[in-house]
Amino acid sequence: MKRRNFLKNASLSTIGVVAAVNVAGCETKKEEKAIPVTGKDPVRPLVIATWNTPSAVNAAAEVLAKGGTSLDAVEQGCIVEEANVKNTTVGKGGLPDRDGRVTLDACIMNKEGGYGAVMCVQNITHVISLARKVMEETPHVIMVGEGAEQFGYSQGFKKENLLTESSKKAWEKWKEKSEYKPIINIENHDTIGMLAIDENGDISGACTTSGLAYKMAGRVGDSPVIGSGLFIDNEVGGATATGLGEEVLKTVGSFLIVELMRQGKTPQEACEEAIKRIVDKPGSNYKNFQVGYVAVNKQGDYGAYSIHKHFSYNLYKDKENKNHKSDFYIKEG
Numbered sequence: 001m002k003r004r005n006f007l008k009n010a011s012l013s014t015i016g017v018v019a020a021v022n023v024a025g026c027e028t029k030k031e032e033k034a035i036p037v038t039g040k041d042p043v044r045p046l047v048i049a050t051w052n053t054p055s056a057v058n059a060a061a062e063v064l065a066k067g068g069t070s071l072d073a074v075e076q077g078c079i080v081e082e083a084n085v086k087n088t089t090v091g092k093g094g095l096p097d098r099d100g101r102v103t104l105d106a107c108i109m110n111k112e113g114g115y116g117a118v119m120c121v122q123n124i125t126h127v128i129s130l131a132r133k134v135m136e137e138t139p140h141v142i143m144v145g146e147g148a149e150q151f152g153y154s155q156g157f158k159k160e161n162l163l164t165e166s167s168k169k170a171w172e173k174w175k176e177k178s179e180y181k182p183i184i185n186i187e188n189h190d191t192i193g194m195l196a197i198d199e200n201g202d203i204s205g206a207c208t209t210s211g212l213a214y215k216m217a218g219r220v221g222d223s224p225v226i227g228s229g230l231f232i233d234n235e236v237g238g239a240t241a242t243g244l245g246e247e248v249l250k251t252v253g254s255f256l257i258v259e260l261m262r263q264g265k266t267p268q269e270a271c272e273e274a275i276k277r278i279v280d281k282p283g284s285n286y287k288n289f290q291v292g293y294v295a296v297n298k299q300g301d302y303g304a305y306s307i308h309k310h311f312s313y314n315l316y317k318d319k320e321n322k323n324h325k326s327d328f329y330i331k332e333g
Contacts, residue, residue, distance in 0.1 A: 043300025044201055047073065047316040049194040050242040050294055052323050056080040057314040060196055061321060070196040071110045071132075074206035078106070078128040081192045082208055085164050090192055092125045093164040094210025096171050097217050098178065102162035105224040106131045106208040109232040115141050117224040118148040123159045128208045130157060131224070142224070162210075174214055191223050193230060193240025195296050203296065205230045205238045212245070221245020227255035236262045237298055239270070243291035243306070247284075251277045257295050267295035268303030275305050275329055292326060305329070 045064035047057050060077030064070070082091025082104075089095070096102045106127040107117035116135025119142065121127050130152045134143050143151055153159065163171075191209040198204075207230040209223040222228035222245035229245070231254035232238040239257035241248045248254075253274045260270035271293040279286045292306035294313050304313050304326040311326040 040299065042197075042201060042298065043317060044197055044199050045070075045073075045316075046197045046296060046300050046302070047077065047194065047314075047321075048196075048294050048296055048302055048304075049077065049314050050192055050240065050292065050311075051314075052312055053077075053081060053192055053194075053314050054321055054323065055084070056192060056194065057316050057321050060194060061316040064196065064198050067199065069200075070198040070202050070204035071108070073196040073198065074194045074204050075108065075128055075132055077194050077196070078192055078206045078208045079126055082126050082128060085166070087192075088167055088170070088213070089210055090208055091127070091210065092160070092162050093167055094162065095167050095213035096163055097211075097219070098174075098214045099217050100163065100168070100171055101217065102167070102210055103217075104162070104208070104210050105220055106206070107224040107226065107230055108132050108135060108204070108206045109226070109230055109238075110135070110204050111202040111232070111234040113232065113234070115226050117142045117226070118152075119144040119220045119224050120218060121145070121148050121152070123149060123162065124152045124157045125160060125162065126157070128206050130155070131206075131208075141226075171214070178214075191229065191240075191242040193223070193242055193294065195232075195238045195240055195294065197296060197300055201298065203232055203234050203238045203298070205232045205240055207240055222248035222253070225249060227252045229254060231255045231258050233258050233262070235298065237267065237296050239267075239274075239293055239295040241291065241293050242311070244289040247278050247286075247289060247291055250281070253278070253291070253293060257293060261295070261297050266303060267297050267301050268305065271295050271303045271305035272327075272329075275307055279307065279329060287330065294326075 047060045056077040059080045060073040063073040085093030103120045104127040116131040193207040195205045207223045239254040257270040292311035294304045296302045306328045309328045
């Protein structure tokens with residue numbers, strides 16, 4: 001009996017050692033990432049944002065030039081467009097839903113992967129800052145509607161009417177026929193998405209929007225949804241989206257781009273693959289809507305791609321802020 005017990009215990013010990021070795025091996029494998037290494041010095045600082053948004057990118061660049069964090073940079077950059085009443089797709093002055101209410105969505109992500117978002121918020125202009133408050137001051141990651149609005153007031157945000165006279169007139173004209181027909185690169189460039197890399201090499205991102213013009217009340221697109229409108233992995237890179245949010249949501253586009261970069265694709269290759277996923281979906285009506293992506297990796301390489309032409313992005317790099325036209329999928333016409 002003693003000999004049997006000894007052999008039994010010895011066998012169990014051996015199994016335990018083998019299991020421990022296997023677990024250790026698995027853990028090592030799990031940590032391996034096929035992140036491309038170019039051998040060149042990383043580009044820092046850098047800011048990239050959807051569409052022609054030079055003032056917003058300048059504001060973010062100023063934060064970085066003073067040694068600020070990428071998180072502060074993207075927040076301050078988005079604030080500029082939220083306050084720009086001439087931009088009818090973001091913040092104050094945004095075109096309303098079909099009932100005449102301006103509702104805003106936003107999200108923000110930091111270098112640790114922290115995330116905060118607000119959806120369907122009325123009467124508060126700077127929802128990107130409100131999203132950051134959700135991330136930093138609550139145990140939650142998403143707050144919506146009246147609850148998010150009341151939380152904003154408790155944090156010192158002021159109540160204001162977001163429907164400007166210009167947007168009100170446009171809505172009243174729309175009501176004459178009440179038809180919703182998305183106009184590529186006009187109604188659908190409903191977002192500013194921004195990514196930044198600071199001097200420490202840390203990446204953050206932000207996304208803010210008033211959503212599609214004359215949407216159904218309560219509609220939320222991709223912009224405030226983690227993995228769709230925005231995704232950041234500080235070890236790999238970040239991506240953000242613009243265009244018809246329903247299609248970005250169906251393919252979880254920004255998360256897809258970051259994962260493709262993790263597997264070794266460049267930001268440009270990853271953006272192109274994400275657009276291809278939308279185009280190749282069975283029954284895709286892609287000729288009738290726009291989606292565009294921008295992305296950066298840890299090295300400061302960047303990419304952009306869209307379905308249709310005329311998508312552009314602003315890039316701050318090497319102390320210069322320039323607007324660039326993105327490459328696109330549909331070449332004919």
